Amino acid sequence: MLEARLDQAQILKKIVDAIKDLVQDCNFDCNDSGIALQAMDNSHVALVSMMLKSESFSPYRCDRNIALGVNLTSLTKVLRAAQNDDILTLKAEDAPDVLNLMFENSGNDRVSEYDLKLMDIDQEHLGIPETEYAATINMPAAEFKRITTDLMAMSESVTIDASKDGVKFSAMGDIGNGSVTLRQHVDVEKENENVTIELSEPVSLTFSLKYLVNFCKASALSSSVKICLSNEVPLLVEYNVGNSSFLRFYLAPKIGDEE
Numbered sequence: 001m002l003e004a005r006l007d008q009a010q011i012l013k014k015i016v017d018a019i020k021d022l023v024q025d026c027n028f029d030c031n032d033s034g035i036a037l038q039a040m041d042n043s044h045v046a047l048v049s050m051m052l053k054s055e056s057f058s059p060y061r062c063d064r065n066i067a068l069g070v071n072l073t074s075l076t077k078v079l080r081a082a083q084n085d086d087i088l089t090l091k092a093e094d095a096p097d098v099l100n101l102m103f104e105n106s107g108n109d110r111v112s113e114y115d116l117k118l119m120d121i122d123q124e125h126l127g128i129p130e131t132e133y134a135a136t137i138n139m140p141a142a143e144f145k146r147i148t149t150d151l152m153a154m155s156e157s158v159t160i161d162a163s164k165d166g167v168k169f170s171a172m173g174d175i176g177n178g179s180v181t182l183r184q185h186v187d188v189e190k191e192n193e194n195v196t197i198e199l200s201e202p203v204s205l206t207f208s209l210k211y212l213v214n215f216c217k218a219s220a221l222s223s224s225v226k227i228c229l230s231n232e233v234p235l236l237v238e239y240n241v242g243n244s245s246f247l248r249f250y251l252a253p254k255i256g257d258e259e
Contacts, residue, residue: 002030002066002092004057009103010084011056011221015247018218018239019048020072022211027123028068030092034060034245038125046211047234047250049128055243066092068099069121078114092118128250133228133236135162136198139182141219141239143195144227147180148212154178157254158209162229163202167195171209192223203229205253212237215249 006012019037026039026048034057037050054060082088082103091100098115147169151158155173162168170179185195218239219225228236234250241247 001061001063001094002068002090002096003059003061004030004035004090005059006057006088006090008084009079009082009086009088011052011241012088013079013082013084014218014220015050015052015241016072016076016079018215018221018247019050020076021214021217022046023048023072025069025071025119025121027121028070029125030062030066030068031064032062035090038128039123040126041211045208045252046214047126047128049248049250050246052241052245053243056241056245064094066094066096067121068092068096069119070099070116071119074116078116081112081114131228131230131233131236132200133230133233134199134201135167135203135229137162137167137182137227137229138194138196138224139167139227140193140195141216141222141225143182144225145213145216145219148209148216151178151180152209152213156209157206158212159204159206160227160229160235161202161204162197162199164199167197167227194224203231205229205231205235207235207251207253211249211251215251218247218249221247 022041023039026037029036034053039048086103086105089102097118101114103112151171155171158169158171166181166183168181182195184197215237221241222239226238234252237249239247
């Protein structure tokens with residue numbers, strides 16, 4: 001059976017909120033390492049990959065590999081019943097047809113319990129190759145969200161240029177052009193505002209802003225975001241969830257005049 005206890009229900013609430021507009025139905029794959037999720041969006045342009053390591057839970061027990069097929073809209077409705085700082089316990093039998101969610105407040109004087117019906121989802125597991133990226137940018141998640149949202153007003157696409165001078169986000173649209181350039185910036189006292197750029201070669205790629213704005217819904221999970229770029233491979237946007245757990249988004253670049 002599976003039993004996984006999260007000290008704060010808001011972790012799962014924020015993860016589900018961040019991905020529910022991209023993915024409707026998905027499997028939570030549970031094994032002794034933790035709970036993983038991998039799913040493509042309907043257009044097969046973006047890939048979501050999540051890993052909640054067993055260390056994120058206390059206690060964590062998973063006797064055998066279990067796939068929990070969940071409709072994320074339904075899961076969102078159940079999670080609304082939890083306060084952000086409630087303790088959340090997930091339970092499932094070895095061949096489950098329901099996922100049991102229990103919410104306890106910190107005073108242990110209120111316990112809510114819900115059974116969510118599971119689905120049988122036939123989902124291929126895509127192998128994500130290990131990639132050596134030409135550019136890795138770490139920046140404040142709020143800044144990334146602000147840039148993508150502002151440029152969305154100008155255009156449907158953004159070009160990201162990473163060079164030794166910094167990283168430039170630029171958009172060209174019917175009403176005009178806009179760009180934002182960030183240079184490397186490290187302040188020991190304000191680590192949350194740091195921008196670091198690791199570069200082996202310059203990169204310039206164009207992406208759909210609609211997807212990037214969607215990925216930014218995960219900024220509630222982490223104060224910083226990691227963006228990895230290489231020519232001719234999907235962009236990686238990664239949010240750290242603590243205890244080596246993560247939520248990652250992959251997005252294929254636009255090619256030529258494709259809109």
